[in-house]
Amino acid sequence: MQDQPSALLGLIGAGIQGSLTPAMHEREGAAQGLKLIYKLIDLQKLGLDVKALSELLLAAERMGFAGLNITFPCKQEVIPHLTDLSDNARALHAVNTVVLRDGRRFGHNTDLYGYAENLRRGLPDAKRERVVQVGAGGAGSAVAEALMQLGVGQLTLFDTDTARARQVAADLCTRHGAGRAAAGKDLRAAIAEADGLVNTTPVGMAKLPGTPVPPEFLRPALWVSEIIYFPLETELLRAARAIGCRTLDGGGMAVFQAVRAFELFTGIKPDAERMRRHFDELRTKTTSR
Numbered sequence: 001m002q003d004q005p006s007a008l009l010g011l012i013g014a015g016i017q018g019s020l021t022p023a024m025h026e027r028e029g030a031a032q033g034l035k036l037i038y039k040l041i042d043l044q045k046l047g048l049d050v051k052a053l054s055e056l057l058l059a060a061e062r063m064g065f066a067g068l069n070i071t072f073p074c075k076q077e078v079i080p081h082l083t084d085l086s087d088n089a090r091a092l093h094a095v096n097t098v099v100l101r102d103g104r105r106f107g108h109n110t111d112l113y114g115y116a117e118n119l120r121r122g123l124p125d126a127k128r129e130r131v132v133q134v135g136a137g138g139a140g141s142a143v144a145e146a147l148m149q150l151g152v153g154q155l156t157l158f159d160t161d162t163a164r165a166r167q168v169a170a171d172l173c174t175r176h177g178a179g180r181a182a183a184g185k186d187l188r189a190a191i192a193e194a195d196g197l198v199n200t201t202p203v204g205m206a207k208l209p210g211t212p213v214p215p216e217f218l219r220p221a222l223w224v225s226e227i228i229y230f231p232l233e234t235e236l237l238r239a240a241r242a243i244g245c246r247t248l249d250g251g252g253m254a255v256f257q258a259v260r261a262f263e264l265f266t267g268i269k270p271d272a273e274r275m276r277r278h279f280d281e282l283r284t285k286t287t288s289r
Contacts, residue, residue, distance in 0.1 A: 006035035013071035014043040015207040018230045020282045027278045028270050050077040067265040068098045075138025082107040094138035097261045111142035114257025122248040126223045127195040129153040134212045135200035136168040143200045148176045156184040188217050196223045204234035215239035229254045255279045
């Protein structure tokens, strides 16, 4: 009897016990005839911080991991520990997927594809002339690039680290044309003129409740998008829906970034619709507990 092909994967991040990524990958692996084991490497639970990345990557290699997903707060900090970067990861200065193969560490960014696909499907006809994005970190840089590629005319970025927002805006202008992106100064005024609002900060997650934008800044004509999926309905989305905004939760991004990562890890093209169904089933079970 031939042994079933197998793969060992993991997720490095802080406060990730609620992640549905392991179950999504393991279920798709089983459907593909692959014995896939996916482990959580939670910095918070282990009492570690980003300084432990070098040791964790080395340990993963020694234990035979095929790859790792990388999430907050490690998407930028992991880069110095990698040997190769995809074009997207290099341009965005952010990595969420690391393939470990032949003694090398290949960094990729599948967040860009994940967000773009979610917006394409979830709000296909949304006006995108002016968009405000809150957050310019690892996930934020990928979302900003996706927005540019989807035809946003003017993207205004806000971040608690103003220099970081300026840098992401400058990089976007280099790639897409002068004046297409800028760091904002007045959040309320920018939102008042915007077609859409995107939150890429962790504010709104179960572990960090709240909203990055005061609800009174919202108005019904605005569409509002999140990348958070735990919970699926954040305080921001709840406030937006209450006044009639069109909204898009982060579930689709979670699925589609995982679709691309699965293929990078295994070399097998996954069934995206099946992974979406698995995600919806898992989310329903989680929220019904």
